[in-house]
Amino acid sequence: MTIDAPAPEAAPQPRPTPPARRYLWPALVAAWAVLLVVLAVWSARNDPPSLRDQTTAASAKATIDEVVGQVTARVPAGATIQDKGYAEKACSLSAARDGVSLVRTLTVSGPVGDESATVVALAAALPDAVTRPADGLKEGFYYDAGNYVAVRGKITGEGTVTVDLSSGCRVP
Numbered sequence: 001m002t003i004d005a006p007a008p009e010a011a012p013q014p015r016p017t018p019p020a021r022r023y024l025w026p027a028l029v030a031a032w033a034v035l036l037v038v039l040a041v042w043s044a045r046n047d048p049p050s051l052r053d054q055t056t057a058a059s060a061k062a063t064i065d066e067v068v069g070q071v072t073a074r075v076p077a078g079a080t081i082q083d084k085g086y087a088e089k090a091c092s093l094s095a096a097r098d099g100v101s102l103v104r105t106l107t108v109s110g111p112v113g114d115e116s117a118t119v120v121a122l123a124a125a126l127p128d129a130v131t132r133p134a135d136g137l138k139e140g141f142y143y144d145a146g147n148y149v150a151v152r153g154k155i156t157g158e159g160t161v162t163v164d165l166s167s168g169c170r171v172p
Contacts, residue, residue: 060167063147074125079110091169102167112159
């Protein structure tokens with residue numbers, strides 16, 4: 001007995017896509033790519049740095065100089081200030097990239113016994129400076145100057161308050 005195979009059916013012919021739909025996906029992909037490139041370029045030029053090592057030592061010096069001006073303007077009467085200038089130290093940003101760390105030290109000398117008042121006066125020159133301890137005679141202060149610059153002041157001896165402004169490791 002023989003069985004005849006069914007006759008093959010003709011495959012349905014694909015319907016041609018309308019011309020407007022044919023170019024829709026490539027146009028959307030191209031528009032998306034252009035948008036991403038435009039946003040990347042805008043972001044690279046306008047967004048602030050999100051890491052300290054994305055900033056330069058020159059920008060840190062500008063911030064430090066501004067804070068030094070604020071602090072020296074509030075030195076109490078009868079006190080003298082000594083600026084030791086910048087101390088630069090080589091550091092490593094990554095395994096393949098070297099950087100530089102900046103520290104500027106100010107020493108304020110005044111009458112013995114007025115150290116706490118000097119700390120309070122210097123901290124008052126900086127908005128949002130945090131003094132320590134919270135209660136009682138002040139022994140020091142901390143201030144975030146922005147641009148990844150830290151300002152720390154503390155009593156270091158009789159009649160002496162030292163203020164350190166440090167930048168951390170940055171691109172030279």
